[in-house]
Amino acid sequence: MESRRSNDSETLGARIKTGTNRRLVSWLAAAYLVVMFTTMIWVTQVLDRSMRRLAGRSIQSILVGNVARVRLHFVELEREAEQLLAKPAIRQAFTQSLTDFEASDKDALSNGSSAYVEKLDKLIPPHPRAIGWVLTDRDGHTVASNDSSRIGTDCHWSDLNRNHLLRDVSTLVLPPAPVDAPVQPTLMVLSPLIEQSQLIGTFGWVINPRGYLSAHMSITPTDATYLFDRRARMLTRSRFEDRLSHFVSTDVPPGSATPWPPVLIRDPGTYLSSPDEISPEELADRPLTRMADRATRGSSGVDTDGYNDYRGVQVVGAWQWLPEYDLGMAMEIDADEAFGPVKILQRVIVGLFGLLTLAGLCVAGLALWSARLQQRLQDRDQGRRRLGQYELTELLGAGGMGSVYRGRHQYLRRDVAIKVLEGEDLSPQSIERFRREVQLTSTLRHPNTIAIYDYGQAHRLFAERSPKGTHDTDSVFYYVMEYIDGISLQQLIDFYGPQNPARVVHLLLQICGSIAEAHDAGLIHRDIKPANILLSAQTNSWDFIKVLDFGLVKDLGRVEDTVAITMTRSDAITGTPLYMAPETIRDPSAASMSGDLYSIGAVGYALLTGQTTYDGDSAIDLCLKQLERAPVRPETRLGRVLPNGLQDLIMECLSLHPEARPSSVNELVARLDALPESSRWNQADSALWWETVFEANRQRTPVETKNPTLADHPLNSAP
Known part of the structure; x- marks a missing residue:
């Protein structure tokens, strides 16, 4: 018996020793594999970052050169127009023409008097790079032009154009046209005609940017630079016209003034390998490319991470917005072409590291298998908790x-x-x-x-x-x-501070939508607060609100509700003090729909200012302040100007008297919709916030509120 026990002990000891050695070898092999893969990933990432920085600088330098050339061409056109205006004979003819236009039958002139136009056409020498000339009055109406169809039309000066002209500065005008109009946009370089310090008209050249500017930009088989306006219409030629024949006509000569439908810089969502894949109308409804979206907002930058261009192809590029012309310029190159060499080098590096780690793969696999088996055993021993x-x-x-x-x-x-x-x-x-x-x-x-x-x-x-x-x-x-994959509004307030007024309106409308349904069903929430409202960030549904925690709901339609009576008896205050209506603090049984409106106003106040309605050292202190006086106006609390309409509505919801608040949630929704800020926060703004502000702070993403005692927890849960 003793010998058997001794053998069993030795066998057990051997098994323990073997298992220990096996685990040691497995972990060493796994560590070796991890080190090799980590080194390989680090080397490839460093190489990729270096190549992207180099590509970004190269693209940006090319773009800067093209921007300088385009500006130079515009300056030359402005100077040539100004030189013509400086000639006494031509200036006198223009002044007389404008005077005759004011005193004559404008309808007759608008129909195009050949003698009237020929007189000016003889004085104006032909321009080698322009397709025509225009003479306008002080309001931008075309008085004369070599193109009779322009006479009598309005150039539609922007505020920027008008400010330039009034300051005796030449300006670039892009006559408006519908986005889907089959007309290639033209540009006008106008110089002011000043008499006695007053603007009496303008003269300038009409150019076809597709023919004139495209010839001076970088357009090669691998990259392209193009000019576009604020509506993301491409003004110059595309190097992919053969693939876009469904949208543009390739049989028009480059310098022709024949109507030419512009290419829209929008993401088609798929690679346009065939013209029949998407119609022009469908393309017009697609979102702008990432570059165009940022550029038309007035920004300049470089993107080497890659984005879809107007063909649906991944490209890298740089862009610059030219505020003096209200135009943008972009330089793009296909991502595959830009990073082709680095991808080949990365494959070589991966192959070398693969050869170095091949010897340890079997041991690493054994280590992983052992780790998984051990984990399964631990899971089986400890047991994962299940509910049903x-x-x-x-x-x-x-x-x-x-x-x-x-x-x-x-x-x-x-x-x-x-x-x-x-x-x-x-x-x-x-x-x-x-x-x-x-x-x-x-x-x-x-x-x-x-x-x-x-x-x-x-x-x-x-x-x-x-x-x-x-x-x-x-x-x-x-x-x-x-x-819900997201954060609570309390976390949004604590970690990101005061929110954009337009975003506050956007969030409040969603909260009101949820509470309105509850009120229509005869339910009062009674615990509306930022901690009970989640903000999710799902694709194509950014900044989506979810209202939860209906544990304190009061059912107005139920006559005998024992739980509701218990929760709302006068000696049991339920809810969160900072978001409770004063009348509910006085008498919990008096909870009403108006109390929910007060809570919504308190949530809006916290979003707008980044602070609660009152400051206090205890829940009792907060309740006393809520009973005695209204909160400080948001802009006074925050120390900067805020929209008065939104502030007035929030302060009305926070009134100490229920009858002074909006009569219902539906009325509150209508008044929120009527605010100017109600349509200023869209999905693009939401996506930009989540992709930039939130992602930049991912390492400190909140997991709980900073002030759980006063701002988040109820005064007393009903027994």
Whole structure:
């Protein structure tokens, strides 16, 4: 017996030693593999960054040269027009023509008097680079031109053009045309005609940018520079006209003044290998390319990460906005062509590192297999927590009414959020209140209200966690709702401060949409606050609001509601002090829809200023301030000017008297829609914020609010 025990002990010791050695070899091989792959990735990334910086500088230098050449051409045209105006005979003829135009039958002149035009045409020498000339009055109406169709038309000067001319400075005019008009845009270089310090008219040259400017820009088989206006219409030629024949006519000579439909710098969403893939009308509805979107907003920059151009092809490029001309210029090159050599070099490097790591692959595979097996054993020993068919993966947060976990359905493999009530939180009132929250929330269908998927009761897997003496400690109540990948408005306020007024209106409208549905169903939320409102960032649906946590809902249509009566009795204040209406603080049973409007106003105040309505050291201090006086006006609190209409509406919602607030959420929506800021924040602005501001701060993405005691937690959860 003793010998057998000794052999068993030796066998066990050998197995332990073998297992230890095997793990040591596996980890060493895995470490070697990790080091090799890390080094390879680092080398390739350094090489890629270096090549992108080099490509960006090269593209930008070419663009700068092209911008300088275009500016020089415009300056030459302006100087030539000014030189003509400086000649007494021509200046006198122009002045007389403008005087005759004012005193004569304008309709007759608009029809084009040949003698009237021929007189000027003989004085004006032909310009080798212009397709014509124009003479306009002080208001931009064409008085005379070598093209009779222009006479009597309006040049539609912009404010920029008018300011230049009034300051006796030549200007560049782009006559407007509908985006889908089959007309190639033309440019006018106009110089002012000043008499006695007054602008009496202008004279200038009409040029076809497609023929005149394209010849002086870099257009090669691998790259192209082009000019475009604020509506992202390409004014110069495209080097891909053979592929875009569906949208432009390639049989028009480069210098011709024949109508030519401009190419729209919009992302078609797919590679245009065939002209029949997308119609011109569909293309006009597509979003601008990343370059065009940023350039038409007045920015200049370089993008070497790659973006889709107007053909749907990945390109890298640089762009510059020319504010003095209200035009933009871009230099683009296909990404495959720009980074072709570096990709070849990267493959060589990957191949070399692959040869170096080949010897350790088998051992590394064994190490990974051992690690996975060990993890499975640990999972089997420890057990992952399950509630019904849902597996809980991580804790998202905990509050007075249970904890929220991230989970996944066993078969659907869909991420969900699971709210759990268990242990010390269990009581007859809390269980009934939990069920009531599920029942009432599940009746709401508004897109901005959190969606409920399931509700259930299970037994705890870890009974030792349940404190003895509590009610139903072996049970777990839970409900399943949609998982929102985003942040709460409280986190947005705490980490990103005051928000753009237009964005505040955009968010408040969505919150009102959710609460309006609840009010129409006879439900009062009673706990509207930034921490209960999530802001998601999904593709094509940026800045999308989800209102949740209807645990304090009051059902106005239910006559006998024991839980609601318990929650709203006068000695049990529920809700969050900073977002509770004064009348609710005085008498919780007086909660009404007007109280929700006060809470929405408090949320808007916090978004607009980055601060709560009141400052205080305790919840009681805050409640006393809310009962005694209205909050300070947002612009006074923030110290800068804010839109008065939005401030007035928020302050009206925060009125101490319910009758002074908007009569309903629907009225609040209508008044928010009427504000000038209601349409100024769009999906492009939202996407830009998430892609720049949020992504730049990803390392410090908030996981909880900074002030949970006063700003987030209720005064007292109803027993």
